[in-house]
Amino acid sequence: xxxxxxxxxxxxxxxxxxxxxxxxxxxxxxxxxxxxxxxxxxxxxxxxxxxxxxxxxxxxxxxxxxxxxxxxxxxxxxxxxxxxxxxxxxxxxxxxxxxxxxxxxxxxxxxx
Amino acid sequence: xxxxxxxxxxxxxxxxxxxxxxxxxxxxxxxxxxxxxxxxxxxxxxxxxxxxxxxxxxxxxxxxxxxxxxxxxxxxxxxxxxxxxxxxxxxxxxxxxxxxxxxxxxxxxxxxxx
Numbered sequence: 610x611x612x613x614x615x616x617x618x619x620x621x622x623x624x625x626x627x628x629x630x631x632x633x634x635x636x637x638x639x640x641x642x643x644x645x646x647x648x649x650x651x652x653x654x655x656x657x658x659x660x661x662x663x664x665x666x667x668x669x670x671x672x673x674x675x676x677x678x679x680x681x682x683x684x685x686x687x688x689x690x691x692x693x694x695x696x697x698x699x700x701x702x703x704x705x706x707x708x709x710x711x712x713x714x715x716x717x718x719x720x721x
Numbered sequence: 722x723x724x725x726x727x728x729x730x731x732x733x734x735x736x737x738x739x740x741x742x743x744x745x746x747x748x749x750x751x752x753x754x755x756x757x758x759x760x761x762x763x764x765x766x767x768x769x770x771x772x773x774x775x776x777x778x779x780x781x782x783x784x785x786x787x788x789x790x791x792x793x794x795x796x797x798x799x800x801x802x803x804x805x806x807x808x809x810x811x812x813x814x815x816x817x818x819x820x821x822x823x824x825x826x827x828x829x830x831x832x833x834x835x
Contacts, residue, residue: 615768643823645823645826649827650828650829651828652725652811652813652827652828653764653811653826653828654826655776655823655824655825658823660736699766700823707752707771707777707815708769708770708777709766709767709823709824711763711764711765713761713762713763714762714764717732
């Protein structure tokens with residue numbers, strides 16, 4: 610039973626353009642959402658997060674949007690750079706449970 | 722001065738053996754976790770410990786036994802290894818007061834059971 614779903618296993622984007630990664634969730638109790646980035650042979654690293662009381666959080670080239678009614682969030686990267694090529698995991702938690710649930714990840718390829 | 726370090730990085734072993742994976746964090750965090758990434762790429766939580774106390778145990782076979790000698794260490798011992806245990810195991814740590822920053826992960830241990 611996947612509570613966090615990333616339906617696109619991979620995405621290719623031209624360098625300089627916008628990358629949009631999508632994520633859906635099923636558990637309405639989730640109140641905290643995160644994106645992690647993972648390079649091969651490394652652990653996931655925290656990228657950006659958003660609390661359920663907000664609908665947008667921005668950090669440099671990265672913006673996360675949350676649509677609670679649709680149980681959907683997205684990560685926008687603009688402009689996309691070669692170093693952004695990685696696997697991106699969407700994750701969610703119910704903060705009081707102190708447990709983060711991850712999606713399967715989307716592999717992003719930035720094309721030159 | 723790696724924040725979360727796991728050893729070994731790679732582990733190849735035969736079915737039926739017993740093996741351990743070690744994890745140490747130097748971030749002063751009070752909570753540590755073990756996650757498993759299987760062949761389908763799902764990252765699933767196995768255990769979490771807060772100040773050496775077991776907090777989360779996610780329906781993991783009792784062949785898996787975590788041990789936390791202190792809050793900076795969380796080791797994973799696996800008895801009677803099976804082919805299906807082959808996966809990448811990630812250790813992570815966080816502070817209960819983590820705000821919006823989530824976990825810090827180690828680089829993973831790739832376990833291959835043959």
